[in-house]
Amino acid sequence: MIMPLQRVNEMDDLINQYRLYISTERNYSPNTVAAYREDLDQFKKYLSQKCNKEEIQPEVITQQDIRNYLGELSEIGLSKRSVTRKLSVIRSFMKFLLKRGKITLNPSINIISPKLPKTLPLYVEEKAIAKMMELPDISTIIGLRDRAILELFYATGMRFGELISLRVNDLDLRNNTVKVFGKGRKHRIIPIGSIAKDIIEKYIKIRKEFFTKNTDEESKKILFLSPRGKLFSPKSKGVYEIVNKYIGMVSEIERKSPHILRHSFATHLLNHGADLRAVKELLGHENLSTTQLYTHVTVERLKRIYQQAHPKA
Numbered sequence: 001m002i003m004p005l006q007r008v009n010e011m012d013d014l015i016n017q018y019r020l021y022i023s024t025e026r027n028y029s030p031n032t033v034a035a036y037r038e039d040l041d042q043f044k045k046y047l048s049q050k051c052n053k054e055e056i057q058p059e060v061i062t063q064q065d066i067r068n069y070l071g072e073l074s075e076i077g078l079s080k081r082s083v084t085r086k087l088s089v090i091r092s093f094m095k096f097l098l099k100r101g102k103i104t105l106n107p108s109i110n111i112i113s114p115k116l117p118k119t120l121p122l123y124v125e126e127k128a129i130a131k132m133m134e135l136p137d138i139s140t141i142i143g144l145r146d147r148a149i150l151e152l153f154y155a156t157g158m159r160f161g162e163l164i165s166l167r168v169n170d171l172d173l174r175n176n177t178v179k180v181f182g183k184g185r186k187h188r189i190i191p192i193g194s195i196a197k198d199i200i201e202k203y204i205k206i207r208k209e210f211f212t213k214n215t216d217e218e219s220k221k222i223l224f225l226s227p228r229g230k231l232f233s234p235k236s237k238g239v240y241e242i243v244n245k246y247i248g249m250v251s252e253i254e255r256k257s258p259h260i261l262r263h264s265f266a267t268h269l270l271n272h273g274a275d276l277r278a279v280k281e282l283l284g285h286e287n288l289s290t291t292q293l294y295t296h297v298t299v300e301r302l303k304r305i306y307q308q309a310h311p312k313a
Helices: 011-025 030-051 062-077 081-098 126-133 140-156 159-162 194-210 238-248 258-271 276-283 290-307
Strands: 175-180 187-191
Touching: 011 030, 011 081, 030 062, 030 081, 062 081, 126 140, 126 258, 140 159, 140 175, 140 194, 140 238, 140 258, 159 238, 159 258, 194 238, 238 258, 258 276, 258 290, 276 290
Parallel strands: none
Antiparallel strands: 175 187
C-alpha cells in the first residue's frame, strides 16, 4: 500500500531554507544556526496558537503580531537582551523572505528594540588572575588540563565555543600561535605567551590519558577532553564549571563564566597600552565599536585610581 505524501508546512520549509542560507551563504556557526532555528520555531508556535491553526502563511504576519509576541516575552520575564536578540532573528528572517519574494512588505520594519542598560564588561584583576593560575594541581592530569584551559582562555581571549572545538593541529607552538575558527566561520591567528605555551606543552604530553574506549577518532583530534574521553559539547557545563570554580576562589565577581576571562584578556591588554585595533583583531570582533566598550572599563579604572590618589580629587 502506497502511503500518501505528507504535505510540508510552508513556514517550516521556509525556516529550513533560511537555516541553510545562514549556514552556507552567511557562514554562521552551527551553534548560531541552531539558536536562530529555535527562536523562529518559538515565534511560529506563538503564531499558530494565536491563529488557532497549524499552518501559518508568511504574508499574513503583521507588525502587530511581532509587537504582541515581544510583549508576551517581556511579560513572562524574559530579559530585554533576550527579547532584543529574538527580534533581531525575526528581522533577519523577514529580510530573507522579502528577498525570496515570499512577502511583499517587511512587517519587522520600524519596530524599536528594547533599550538595553549600558553595562561595562566584568573582569578579574591581574593579581587575582595570577593567583588563580596557581590553584590547579598540575601533578594530576585533571589539574594540568584545567590549568591549560585557564591559561589558553586568558592568553588568547578566545570564546568558549572556539576553545572547545580547538584541535591539537590548530596549535603551532614552534611559532607560539594558535589558529582559531571563530564567528562567521572565519579563521584568525592568535599569539600565545610563553607561560601558557609551557603548560599546554605539558598537557599535550599526557592528554592521551583521557582517551577511553568511548573516544572516537574525531574526538582524539580535539585538544581538551572530559574525564570520560569525550569532547565538551556547546551545552556542556564541564568547562563552565572549571572556570567558575577557579574564578570563585580568587574573586567575588558576580559572573564567573569563560567570557569573563575574555573580558579580562582585553581589559588587561588595553590597560598596558595595547592598540585598540590590534585588540579588535585578537578578539575577532566584526566592528571596532564592540571593542571600544573595553576602553570604558579602563577609563573607569583610571577614575578610581585618580579618586584614591589625587589630593584634591
